[in-house]
Amino acid sequence: MAARLFHYPFTSGATALANRYSVDKLLQGRALERARRRGLERVHQALDGEIRASPLDPELELLSHPYARMLLSCLNDPYLLRRYATAESKYLWGEMLQEPEETLLRLAAELGLDAKTGNGGLRVHFADYVALSAGMGGKWKLVNRTVATGYVRVSREELARLAQERIRERILQSLPLRVTPEIREALQPPTAQISPLLEARKKQMEAQGLIQADPQAFPPCIQALLQGIKTGLTHPGRFALTSFLWTVGLPEEEILRIYQDFPDYNEEVTLYQVRHIGGKFGAGTKYTPPGCAAMKTYGICTNPDQYCEKMNEEGKGHPLTYYRRHSRTARPPVSQKKTEE
Numbered sequence: 001m002a003a004r005l006f007h008y009p010f011t012s013g014a015t016a017l018a019n020r021y022s023v024d025k026l027l028q029g030r031a032l033e034r035a036r037r038r039g040l041e042r043v044h045q046a047l048d049g050e051i052r053a054s055p056l057d058p059e060l061e062l063l064s065h066p067y068a069r070m071l072l073s074c075l076n077d078p079y080l081l082r083r084y085a086t087a088e089s090k091y092l093w094g095e096m097l098q099e100p101e102e103t104l105l106r107l108a109a110e111l112g113l114d115a116k117t118g119n120g121g122l123r124v125h126f127a128d129y130v131a132l133s134a135g136m137g138g139k140w141k142l143v144n145r146t147v148a149t150g151y152v153r154v155s156r157e158e159l160a161r162l163a164q165e166r167i168r169e170r171i172l173q174s175l176p177l178r179v180t181p182e183i184r185e186a187l188q189p190p191t192a193q194i195s196p197l198l199e200a201r202k203k204q205m206e207a208q209g210l211i212q213a214d215p216q217a218f219p220p221c222i223q224a225l226l227q228g229i230k231t232g233l234t235h236p237g238r239f240a241l242t243s244f245l246w247t248v249g250l251p252e253e254e255i256l257r258i259y260q261d262f263p264d265y266n267e268e269v270t271l272y273q274v275r276h277i278g279g280k281f282g283a284g285t286k287y288t289p290p291g292c293a294a295m296k297t298y299g300i301c302t303n304p305d306q307y308c309e310k311m312n313e314e315g316k317g318h319p320l321t322y323y324r325r326h327s328r329t330a331r332p333p334v335s336q337k338k339t340e341e
């Protein structure tokens with residue numbers, strides 16, 4: 001395990017080792033030049049969609065992670081952060097697949113996953129399984145699994161896949177780091193190198209209609225509606241959520257996937273409703289969510305925060321205004337579109 005430690009920056013041992021190096025050393029130390037190059041390469045490769053293995057010395061490979069994280073924090077772009085979290089977790093998934101079962105279980109434990117072996121195979125605690133497989137669908141649905149005494153039976157590959165999801169979550173939760181002006185200045189040359197590539201990539205994705213929405217910027221009401229899916233939504237709630245998700249650019253299949261958790265999910269009805277709100281029928285009218293005042297009347301303005309308050313004081317209370325103010329990937333206003341009142 002110890003020899004493989006360097007492949008897994010989330011382990012306590014790897015963290016302890018990385019902490020032996022000061023930020024200054026990481027940014028300036030001549031001996032760490034190759035770690036910096038690899039860190040920059042990680043970000044470039046994440047932008048391209050795949051982080052590939054490197055022949056670098058394991059310790060330098062490990063140190064390339066904090067360097068990449070500092071770069072990402074200076075750039076602080078939600079699209080890039082998501083892309084990095086996905087690419088990095090996928091890369092580590094590939095590494096985990098090569099591990100013997102014992103190591104895989106130790107890695108799962110480092111990630112706070114309650115997994116164990118016995119009684120004929122690997123098992124993951126029900127709560128972890130449900131949280132990490134949410135949205136995976138198909139064979140991952142609980143009705144298709146063997147569950148006994150609070151644990152769900154999984155294969156080695158599936159345990160690695162759940163661990164991958166936990167890694168992705170952790171990366172997203174931990175970034176961006178707080179960076180000092182000194183760090184920002186030291187990292188100016190590499191960030192200036194990435195910025196134009198990032199902007200070009202985002203433009204290309206936007207042109208193809210592929211850019212993802214930025215869930216971190218969703219207003220509290222939409223977050224609450226998303227959380228309420230499993231227990232059911234009122235008609236206004238369903239309308240507000242669907243029209244919001246369409247407007248911020250979520251693809252149809254993603255919206256449909258969200259509704260699969262609905263207690264009375266009916267594929268045909270959901271498909272019709274989602275497409276209707278997205279303007280896929282008839283005159284092609286695309287709907288936008290109601291403004292804050294109407295959301296309040298419907299009882300679906302939930303947990304408004306200080307930003308909501310400010311926006312409403314300015315007379316601009318709208319869930320989409322909230323989103324545009326908080327998201328760096330938001331699209332331009334959609335004033336010509338229609339709201340169902």
Ligand code: SF4
Pocket residue numbers: 219220221222291292295296300301302303304305308309312317318319322
């Ligand atoms: S004030 Fe508006 S944006 Fe904020 S939670 Fe209520 S409806 Fe949503």
